[in-house]
Amino acid sequence: MELPESTPRRRARPLRCITRCLVVIGIVAAATCAAASDWGMGAANSRLAPPDMFNPVSTPAYDIETLAWFAIAVCAGIALVVGALLAYSIIRFRSRAGDEEREPPQVYGSNPIEFAWTVVPLLIVFVLILTTARTIYTVEAAIAPPNAIRIRVIGHQWWWEVRYPGLKIVTANEIHVPVSDPAHPTPTFLDLESADVAHSFWVPRLAGKTDVIPNRRNTMWIEPRRPGVYLGQCAEFCGTEHALMLLRVVVEPRAQWDQWVAAQQKTAAASSDRGRRIFESTACVNCHTIKGTVADGRFGPDLTHFMSRETIGSGAAMNTHDNLRIWIKDPAVIKPGALMPRMNLSDADIDAVAGYLESLH
Amino acid sequence: MATAAVSPIVPPVHAQWNLPRRGRAGILALILTETAFFSIFVAAYVFYIGKSLSPPYPRDVLSPPIVNTICLLSSSITIVLAVRALRAGHTRVFGLWWLVTFMLGLEFLAGTAAEWYGLIYHDHLTISTNLFGTTFYSLVGLHAMHVTIGLIMILVVMLLTAGGHLSRRYAEHTEMLSWYWHFVDAVWVVVFTTVYVIGR
Amino acid sequence: MEQEIALSAREQAELPLLGRLHEWVVTVDHKRLGLMYIGGGLLFFVVAGLQAVMMRLQLAVPDNHLVPPQVFNRFLTMHGTAMVFLVGMPILTGYFNYLVPLMVGARDLAFPRLNSFGFWLWFFGALLLYFSYIGGDGLYGAGSAPDVGWFAYAPLTERAFSRGNSTDYWILSIFLTSVGSTATAVNIITTAFCMRCRGMTLGKMPVVVWLAVVVAFMMLLALPPLSAAQVMLLLDRFAGAHFFDTQAGGSALLWQHFFWIFGHPEVYILVIPVFGFASEIIPVFSRKVIFGYQVMVAASIAIAFISMGVWAHHMFAVGMTPAGNAFFATSTMLVAVPTGIKIFNWIGTIWGGKIRLRVPMLFSLAFLFQFMIAGLTGIMLAVAPFDWQLTDTYFVVAHFHYVLIGAIVFMIFAASYYWFPKATGRMLNERLGQVHFWLFLIGFHLTFDPLHFAGIHGMPRRIYTYQPGRGLEGLNLIASIGAVIQALAVLVFVINVVYSLAWGEEAGPDPWDAWTLEWSTASPPPEYNFAVEPEVYSRRPLWDLKHPDDPDWLYE
Ligand code: HEA
Ligand code: HEA
Numbered sequence A: 001m002e003l004p005e006s007t008p009r010r011r012a013r014p015l016r017c018i019t020r021c022l023v024v025i026g027i028v029a030a031a032t033c034a035a036a037s038d039w040g041m042g043a044a045n046s047r048l049a050p051p052d053m054f055n056p057v058s059t060p061a062y063d064i065e066t067l068a069w070f071a072i073a074v075c076a077g078i079a080l081v082v083g084a085l086l087a088y089s090i091i092r093f094r095s096r097a098g099d100e101e102r103e104p105p106q107v108y109g110s111n112p113i114e115f116a117w118t119v120v121p122l123l124i125v126f127v128l129i130l131t132t133a134r135t136i137y138t139v140e141a142a143i144a145p146p147n148a149i150r151i152r153v154i155g156h157q158w159w160w161e162v163r164y165p166g167l168k169i170v171t172a173n174e175i176h177v178p179v180s181d182p183a184h185p186t187p188t189f190l191d192l193e194s195a196d197v198a199h200s201f202w203v204p205r206l207a208g209k210t211d212v213i214p215n216r217r218n219t220m221w222i223e224p225r226r227p228g229v230y231l232g233q234c235a236e237f238c239g240t241e242h243a244l245m246l247l248r249v250v251v252e253p254r255a256q257w258d259q260w261v262a263a264q265q266k267t268a269a270a271s272s273d274r275g276r277r278i279f280e281s282t283a284c285v286n287c288h289t290i291k292g293t294v295a296d297g298r299f300g301p302d303l304t305h306f307m308s309r310e311t312i313g314s315g316a317a318m319n320t321h322d323n324l325r326i327w328i329k330d331p332a333v334i335k336p337g338a339l340m341p342r343m344n345l346s347d348a349d350i351d352a353v354a355g356y357l358e359s360l361h
Numbered sequence B: 001m002a003t004a005a006v007s008p009i010v011p012p013v014h015a016q017w018n019l020p021r022r023g024r025a026g027i028l029a030l031i032l033t034e035t036a037f038f039s040i041f042v043a044a045y046v047f048y049i050g051k052s053l054s055p056p057y058p059r060d061v062l063s064p065p066i067v068n069t070i071c072l073l074s075s076s077i078t079i080v081l082a083v084r085a086l087r088a089g090h091t092r093v094f095g096l097w098w099l100v101t102f103m104l105g106l107e108f109l110a111g112t113a114a115e116w117y118g119l120i121y122h123d124h125l126t127i128s129t130n131l132f133g134t135t136f137y138s139l140v141g142l143h144a145m146h147v148t149i150g151l152i153m154i155l156v157v158m159l160l161t162a163g164g165h166l167s168r169r170y171a172e173h174t175e176m177l178s179w180y181w182h183f184v185d186a187v188w189v190v191v192f193t194t195v196y197v198i199g200r
Numbered sequence C: 001m002e003q004e005i006a007l008s009a010r011e012q013a014e015l016p017l018l019g020r021l022h023e024w025v026v027t028v029d030h031k032r033l034g035l036m037y038i039g040g041g042l043l044f045f046v047v048a049g050l051q052a053v054m055m056r057l058q059l060a061v062p063d064n065h066l067v068p069p070q071v072f073n074r075f076l077t078m079h080g081t082a083m084v085f086l087v088g089m090p091i092l093t094g095y096f097n098y099l100v101p102l103m104v105g106a107r108d109l110a111f112p113r114l115n116s117f118g119f120w121l122w123f124f125g126a127l128l129l130y131f132s133y134i135g136g137d138g139l140y141g142a143g144s145a146p147d148v149g150w151f152a153y154a155p156l157t158e159r160a161f162s163r164g165n166s167t168d169y170w171i172l173s174i175f176l177t178s179v180g181s182t183a184t185a186v187n188i189i190t191t192a193f194c195m196r197c198r199g200m201t202l203g204k205m206p207v208v209v210w211l212a213v214v215v216a217f218m219m220l221l222a223l224p225p226l227s228a229a230q231v232m233l234l235l236d237r238f239a240g241a242h243f244f245d246t247q248a249g250g251s252a253l254l255w256q257h258f259f260w261i262f263g264h265p266e267v268y269i270l271v272i273p274v275f276g277f278a279s280e281i282i283p284v285f286s287r288k289v290i291f292g293y294q295v296m297v298a299a300s301i302a303i304a305f306i307s308m309g310v311w312a313h314h315m316f317a318v319g320m321t322p323a324g325n326a327f328f329a330t331s332t333m334l335v336a337v338p339t340g341i342k343i344f345n346w347i348g349t350i351w352g353g354k355i356r357l358r359v360p361m362l363f364s365l366a367f368l369f370q371f372m373i374a375g376l377t378g379i380m381l382a383v384a385p386f387d388w389q390l391t392d393t394y395f396v397v398a399h400f401h402y403v404l405i406g407a408i409v410f411m412i413f414a415a416s417y418y419w420f421p422k423a424t425g426r427m428l429n430e431r432l433g434q435v436h437f438w439l440f441l442i443g444f445h446l447t448f449d450p451l452h453f454a455g456i457h458g459m460p461r462r463i464y465t466y467q468p469g470r471g472l473e474g475l476n477l478i479a480s481i482g483a484v485i486q487a488l489a490v491l492v493f494v495i496n497v498v499y500s501l502a503w504g505e506e507a508g509p510d511p512w513d514a515w516t517l518e519w520s521t522a523s524p525p526p527e528y529n530f531a532v533e534p535e536v537y538s539r540r541p542l543w544d545l546k547h548p549d550d551p552d553w554l555y556e
């Protein structure tokens, strides 16, 4: 361990290596960044609060947050105590120069000490278990009151089908629910099903995850207290585009929500322009439904009120004129791997179809 | 540590040093892991009882293979008799009981084959028909596979016996084989109970 | 007999390269097979590590287009699968192969040929996994490497959603490596029970050997559920069975249960061996006997037992009943008690010692800190409602890399520095070792500390891209930089190994002044390990030898 002069140069070498690598990463990052388009999603996301579980707005998420802080506090406390003990013993018992010869006293163990550090953790664990169990029961055992909103959410590769059975509404990728007034709670209960593989429904600020599993019906509930748009995302690996199976929940004041319901219940404006004819004479109808037309496919999202949604492709792109044209031309440009095929329409036809879809408010 | 003897404090002398035999430990470990393997198939079977979406259902097509079961279970006795004979050095007696064991096992396999033939061609139950078919053929098939493996090993020993290569020295080895065979029988008891008693 | 062996050793030195290779291929020597396991594992570590670096580069910035989605999904599946089955398992079984006979004073494992069989099964199984990049297209022209995640949840793995042969490669490869591991487990148990040298009662076995036995039992019980489930999946895919076919009434959850009945014990199969390494290295470099030997062993057995009943903590979000969730939360948290005992006992070992901060000890001390943190994030995950938020996010990724790297890889490095002299006769370079340690430490923390927060900020795992504006950019960039630093550190290690093999300092039989039997024979040990079968009187035979006036057996 004695090398007087050569030391500095040796130290510098790994450093230079690191900086060089950082430069390479930077260049790669910058290059790919410049090439990428985020289809307007970055700006849209920035306007919303990030999906952070420690910024809850709904009952189950509040409960979880409280419990989470408790667990974090306990664990941080343990980490501090044990870490300090460890650090102290390392510093205190380092072998000093000149004292290497004699071996330290050999201690084989100690029953009272062993006992102490068995019982104390046991007690801590006991407390943690009780608090955990209590929250499990308050969240999971809740029963739907009669005035609860009921929604069926069906996971598909890679989008969400949303149905309001009582209200006869079918939509996709965006869920509208009324805000719940603590005086007159109107929680929303969700039935979760899957049409293909396992997904997971997750809107961090509203509640924890619940998996969406084929051949099984799971339920969960939310009770949002503040209006706003909350980001969510599929959280179980479900194939190629698992990353872009996003979701938004729009929490609205009751009156506004009622309006939305009324609008969704209408059939689509019965325009009969060229776009509609092309749409109806193409395979689009095999996969998409537009109420009041011949299109009644169920493989893809319901498009009856397509323009009421903010995004295309389950949050892959903002619902703008340009993005819509790109999507109809070739969905893979926006969402590579999406199960909607490229339809090979001419540019003029695409314009017409896009125009038609844009009339579906 | 020959040098340890020079220490001023004389260590205690090891009076005797007996360790278990390798073969036994090995075969027991193998049986343990096989048990875990079977448990999963049994669990899957139990989990899917009554969950088939379409016929045929077990109640309609299964009947307990009593004769088969008796044959297989009694082969566990004959194999013990065989090993005991070998230990005593009676190679001829051993060969006889060994042959009986083999025949009993073979009967079991034949019985299973007949049962499957009936199920497939008469009741139109295959592995892909429904969940019952899926779990039934895999569980019973897995067991039958183990019987087959056991029979092959028994056959090898039988050929060695016939060639006059077997003697008392190998009693230990044949005993290990018999443990495996007992295990296959024990599994059958579980499979039988699950498939033909609980599952019907 | 000895002469014969010595002769063959000389002959061997004169063999041409091909002959030397042949010697290695046909070997049944536990030391060679152990080294082959470790070498193979390190090879796959580099490959799977580079795949991880590719993932990190893709995730360095939002909306990156460096790696297409399908390729990314293959990377993450291959990385996870390879790291667990082709890196963790073989390296640890490799160490057991090498160490167990030496430590119990035996000349080889109980079944040398079974051992070699197990190795080659593992080896070809491992090759099969990566062969899928070439052969995975299958009849349908879809596929290439598996892309279903390392736990391969059904029904994504069913024919309907996973065409081609990629998933079949995953099944077969892992099935084969598992059978190989089972062979090792049988061998280790038999060796420890039936081949101990004179005087080594069960209570005098080194902790490593004890833990090897515990791990071997866990392998025997935990690997079959995976193998069985894989057989079922294979039947589904090839024979039209319906085990996990949800359309025919099959259950997706059944696969999850089977997988985690294996999967959870598996993570302890990976970590318990390194507990063993720590229990060997920390005492030697603290110059003290292990604190509470019996308790250490008992705690490990307790961990093994409890860990068989906690699997559904990976499934808190699948919609179990409250009672089910509460049960599994309870059993999971109970593991903290025996694990805590182990941590405290290691601290008790350090306490009052004279710590020598050589490279193996540096890695071990980092292990202690990191494993504690990782365990505590594990406890947070075990708080089921908290887990509803955290599961399948980068918080989980951070948790398990903290254990898998912060504990396991760190201790594998510690063990490498510690036993390298025994296996090769040369020391690893201390200076390069220090560089390696600090680089790896920094890289590791840069990568995985921020990822905890990414998870809390709503970043799910297994996403090939994420959008800007969600507050994830900075955390991911730092993590990616850290990954590159880790790669550099591994590179330093590889250089160190190559350099020290050729020019390293001569080690001598006992460079660390250690106490277990392997240090009593030459470095590298001769093929027959010990010229005279050793006889022991305590857990630290070499201590007795070095301190004849104050032997251990007086106190045990
Ligand atoms: C070697 C690997 C290893 C180890 C040792 C552990 C150890 C633990 N793990 Fe971890 N875990 C993984 C590897 C590991 N884990 C992997 C790979 C996954 C993800 C798999 C995947 O999804 O891909 C995972 C996932 C995982 C989950 C599921 C997360 C999810 O997907 O939702 C959970 C939940 O409970 C969990 C919990 C724990 C706990 C409680 C421990 C405990 O054993 C920790 C015990 C240790 C301590 C607690 C610290 C020391 C103790 C003290 C200082 C005493 C005082 C402490 C108290 C009183 C609390 N782990
Ligand atoms: C033992 C287990 C292990 C180890 C060691 C690692 C090591 C690493 N892991 Fe891994 N990881 C897993 C097990 C492990 N991982 C598992 C089980 C999963 C889950 C998979 C799934 O979800 O299905 C996972 C998933 C996973 C993810 C999440 C992917 C996702 O969910 O989308 C990420 C992302 O950051 C990651 C990163 C890393 C990094 C940066 C390392 C680094 O530490 C790697 C460091 C190593 C190197 C960088 C080697 C480089 C070597 C050289 C450069 C030397 C070359 C020189 C010569 C050949 C001469 N891992």
Ligand code: CUA
Pocket (backbone or CB within 6 Å): A155, A156, A157, A158, A198, A199, A200, A234, A235, A236, A237, A238, A239, A242, A243, A245
């Ligand atoms: Cu749907 Cu992930």
Ligand SMILES: [Cu+2]
Pocket (backbone or CB within 6 Å): C263, C264, C267, C311, C313, C314
């Ligand atoms: Cu676990």
